[in-house]
Amino acid sequence: MNSNDIIFALDIGTRVVVGIVGVGNNGKFSVLAVEQMEHENRVMFDGQVHDIDKVANVIVKIKEKLENSLNIKLREVCIAAAGRSLKTQLARAEKNIEEEHEITIEDINNLELEALEIAQNAVISQSGLTKYHTVGYTVSNYYLNGLPITNLKGHKGHEIAVEILATFLPYDVVEGLYAAVKNAGLEVSYITLEPIAAINVAIKPEIRMLNIALVDIGAGTSDIAISKEGNIIAYSMVPYAGDEITESIATHYLTDFNTAEKIKKSTKSEIKFKDILNIEHKVTRDEVVEVIMPQIKTLAQKICDEIVKYNGKSPSAVFLVGGSSNLPHLPEEIASILKLPVNRVSVRDAKSIEVLEYKGKKLKGPESITPIGIGYSAMINKRKDFIKVFVENEPVKIFNIKNPNVMDILLTINYDPKSLIAQKGKDLTFTLNGKSITIKGKDGTPSQIYVNNALANLKTPVKEGDKITIIKGIKGEDASLTARELLKQQKGGIIYVNNKRVNLDYEINDGDEVVIKEGMPSFTVTVNGKEVTLKGKEEYLFVDIFNFVDLKIENNKVPEMKLNGKRASYTDVLKPGDNIEIEI
Structure with a gap:
């Protein structure tokens, strides 16, 4: 066996760690060995590592068992980040535009980037964390002048808007997993998301064009991924799952949590146990189901509400995976709420995975879907989990869950999307004789994006080592008028x-x-017997006459001045027809 062909997949769960070793075989994932082990204590919460050393100890034990059973040395491992750690955020961005402007692809891309920035800021505000990986986003709706529209390109209007559903993954989740794996003496060769891993084996590519919701129901949360038209369009999570069912049993029968968990999982028709007072009980399976049915109905309702919230309607089918998907009557309850035929809500297990080759018994229930999916996803995806690109010669590392593009890179470095927009100069608005007048500012020069010196845009794909250069746009001149x-x-x-x-x-x-x-009408006066026309002012004083007649006055001599036969002063106001006498 060539060690380079070996795929070691680890599903590091909140309670259980599952390790699978397999190889690719003509498009199928052939499992060679499986080991699983529970954490000794609560060292993980909701898919996030809290005690790195203790999680690493479990990984080491599983690794050593697999190595001994196969007589090989494992150095690399494939892992998955928990879907329950994903942060999904709805966001809306709006922008006013010139009515005569024809909307371009660049306008739309910049608008989407602004919406992504709004979504990321909202997630940071809600969580208190500052660093997130961008997993992806889906456009829910475009709007033109406040009304929904399928495609903005080529239209004209005064306002455009977009609504998106964006998904982010906290850096802490990935870094915690990496640290635990490193402490176990392993190197991560591939990473994905648990919902993506589950979908890769639970929903065949040929049916992924259908609108299907996959729900991974674990102990603490129920993770949801929705596929449509060949893509995963949404992720979400419900903080309600198997533990709530266990707690209802513990409360009803007065037992500790572990005893209640055994009662929940038991398939016997008659179940015996002792409560915390050491009193022995004997109940039927039907009695237990009756106790937990209110919580099962609540779980089904919460799952369905979340699916409809992000899908907009009931999907075509629902696939259930995860240990708690085995809860009694859960598929029927979900089908009823979503108004689907019961056979369209299916619990998936290892037998339903066509790409799996395995003859053992350790992988059989719906809880085996995710660990198998991690191994299979690694087999079909040879790319790295992270890629490094350069923005203005500065290195940037991005999580490689989906095919990244320039927009993803800029969002990672918190690039201001407004600097990409060709900003128009400021308009000048004033009133002229009571009427509003607006003089338009001049158009700006658009920014330019280059990938490896080739002209690109926000949606241009990027790969390992690419170099991104951005020439910022130049703002247009503000309108001005004297x-x-x-x-x-x-x-x-x-x-x-x-x-x-x-x-x-x-x-x-x-x-x-x-x-x-309008200027004052010109008028005529007589100066020393000659007519002189005054013009250019609203009002004229006697002194203004010296601007219209050529009189030479000797230094320091005061002329004798008369206005209409009377002695005049320099400040007398002149009127049409006045007779002026000036004697030097």
């Missing part, structure tokens, strides 16, 4: 801004109230 420019457009007059007369160099500001009045 009083002089405005008067030229209005063919002269006198300009007032906010009730004050301004000079011609005044820059009109946003929100200004501008009034343009």
Whole structure:
């Protein structure tokens, strides 16, 4: 046996760790050996490692048993991050656009990136963590001017919006798994998500085009993955599962948790046990089922509510996996709530996996789906779990769950999506003689994205070692206007801004109230017997006459001035037809 062909898969569960060694065989996953072991204490909660050393001890024991049974040395392992650790967030992004602008793919991509940033910020705010891997997102709806639309490209309007369902995985979950595996003397060669691993073996590719919900019902949570049109469109989790059923038994019969767990799992028609008072009981299986039915109904309702929330309606079928999917009457309850035929809610086990080759007895129930799926997923996916790319020569590492693209990379480094948008200059809005006027700012220069020096966009795929370069867009010039420019457009007059007369160099500001009045009509006066026409001002004083007539006044000599035969002063106001006498 070639050691390079060996696939070692570990399902590191909250209570049980399952190890599988297998090889690929003509497209099937052939299992050579299986070992499983429970944690001695509660060292994991909801799929996240809390005590690295104790989890590592269990992994070491499983590893050594497998090595001894197969007479091989295991150095690499494939693992999965728990679906229950996923953070799923709905988000909406909106953007105002120019009505004459035709919506482009770049506009749509930038809008989606803004929605992703909003989703990530919401998850960070809710959890308190600051670092997340982006698993993926699905567009729920596009909107144009507030109304739903299938595709925004090529349309025109004043507002566009998008709603997305985004999924993130905390760094802590992955790093905890990596640390436990490393302490066990192993190196991670492949990582996936538990729901993806389960789907890979529970839902055949040829039926993945159908709308199917897979529910992994464990001890602490029920993880949900939904497929449609060949893709996984949503992940979610219900914090209600097998432990709630066990607790209802413990409460009813007054037992400790472990005894209640044995009662729940027993398939005997008559079950014997002792309560905490050491009183012996003998109950039938039907009596136990009657006790737990209210919790089973609650579990079914919660699962169905979550499926409809993210799928928008009942799916075509529901596949149940995980140890707690064996709960009595659970498939029937789910079928009833979703209004599906009972045969469309199916509990999947190892026998239903067509790509599995295995003759042993350790892998048989629905709890075996995920560990088999991890091994099979590693077999069909040879890519690395993380890839490293460079943004402006700085290395960036991203979780390789899906085919990553430029958008995923930029979200990982918290790149500001607004810097990618060709920002238009600020408009100038003011009122002119009571009417609102808007002068448009100039269009900006769009940003440019390059991958390995080739022009790209946000949806361009990236691979190990790619180099991403971003030339930021340049904002357009803000709209501007001077009083002089405005008067030229209005063919002269006198300009007032906010009730004050301004000079011609005044820059009109946003929100200004501008009034343009016609200039005072020109009029004629007589100066020393000659007619002189005054023009260019709203009001004229006697002193203004010296701007219209050529009179040479000797230094320090005060001329004698008369207005209409009376002695005049420099500040007298002139009127049409006035007779002016000036004696030097």
